[in-house]
Amino acid sequence: MSKPLVSVVVISYNHEAFIKQTLDSLLSQKTDFEYEVVVGEDKSTDDTLAICKSYGDKINLIFSEENVGMIPNFIRTLKAAKGKYIAVCEGDDYWIDPLKLQKQVDFLEANPNYTICWTDYSIVNDKGELTKTDFGYTKDIIDIDFNNLFTPYSTYTLTSMFRMEAFDLELYQTLKHYKDNSLYVLLLREGKGAFLNFVSSVYRVHEGGVYSLTSNYHKNYSSYLNIKEIMEAVPESRSKNMKRILNSLGNATAFGLLKQKQKGEVLTEDQLKFMTDYFKNGNLKTKLKYFKRRFLK
Known part of the structure; x- marks a missing residue:
């Protein structure tokens, strides 16, 4: 094969029940x-590796002979890609x-001023039931920038394609709180x-999913750390x-922890520190809301 125009990057761990359907769908393009x-x-x-080798x-x-973790696995796979465009x-x-x-x-x-694009997708559960998304979009093409990114959250990685030359891999590798959002912000810069x-595409929700069945607290907290970090790294994103x-993610995390504490659940030291620091350094509206929930109930 001559140099491909597109590289489809796939990361996989314990996907023996799904990887064949995934690869067949990619190779059928x-x-x-x-x-x-x-x-x-x-x-x-x-048997994920054996299934992959059969192709x-x-x-x-x-x-490799040892598990490297999700992010290092993505990075090494991305580095092996040869395409001008990357799909994930x-x-x-x-x-x-x-x-x-x-x-x-x-x-x-046709549009060299665009660095990334996404599409719509459906969701499938363990029973094979498909659910359609509804983002309320009425146009065929909707521009995404820092003024409307994540509102709504329609930018799922399984539908993405981006220009490799626009992606700052060096900066990406310095981030500690990586999520797909990090990729998007770096490209929209x-x-x-x-x-x-x-x-x-179809996004699968199942018991082995890394993110789809994560608790709301961990989703909010990890997203808060991620957005905070990437906004600090990319000043242009501070819209x-x-x-x-x-602010919404921080509030959801802190008030979620407060609710857990009031129900008698034991919080970790890190959780207590985050909650205390967040309310201490929050804006007036957040502090008043905290005072009302903490002392007036």
């Missing part, structure tokens, strides 16, 4: 350009539009984003919208 599928298999304890040279398989799909999700890559490449090739309003999101 219809394009007028060459693309590669690069799979980072992170020392699964099930032979249809995929570029990256693996985790090993338990899959694509349903065979023209997904073609449509996104056509858009990015270099250009515009777009939501292409067609359904291309009114992003500040509002950060």
Whole structure:
């Protein structure tokens, strides 16, 4: 194969029940350009690696004799990619539009001022039941920037495609509180984003999912740390919208902990410190809300 225009990056761990559907959907794309599928298999304890190896040279398989963790696995897989454009799909999700890559490449090739684009998707649960999303978009193309990013949260990684040259991998590797949001903010620093309003993919919610079944507290807290860190690293991102999101996540975390404490649950030292510091340093509205919930109930 000559140098591919697109690299599809897949990270996988203990996905034996799903990885075949994932890879088959990626390899079924219809394009007028060459693309590669690069799979980072992170020392699964099930048969994920064996299934991946069965695809032979249809995929570029990256693996090692020890588990490296989700983020290092993503980074090493990304570094192995050769494409001008990167598409991402985790090993338990899959694509349903065979023209997904073609449509996104056509858009990015025609619009060089855009660094990333996403599409709509559906959600499937353990019973195989599909749920459609409803973001309220009425246009075929919706611009995404720091003024509307995450409102609503329509930017899921399994639908994304971005320009590798616009991605600051060095800065990315210095971040401690990585989420997909980090990737988006770094790319939007270099250009515009777009939501292409067609359904291309399916996001799977299952018991083994790393994030989909995480508790609300951990989702809010990890997202708060992530947004706070990336806003500090990328000054251009400090829009009114992003500040509002950060405040909302901080409030959800702190007041969630307060509710747990009032119910008699024992908080860790880190949880107590976060809650105390947050209310101590919060704005007047947050402090008044805390006083009302803490002392007037």
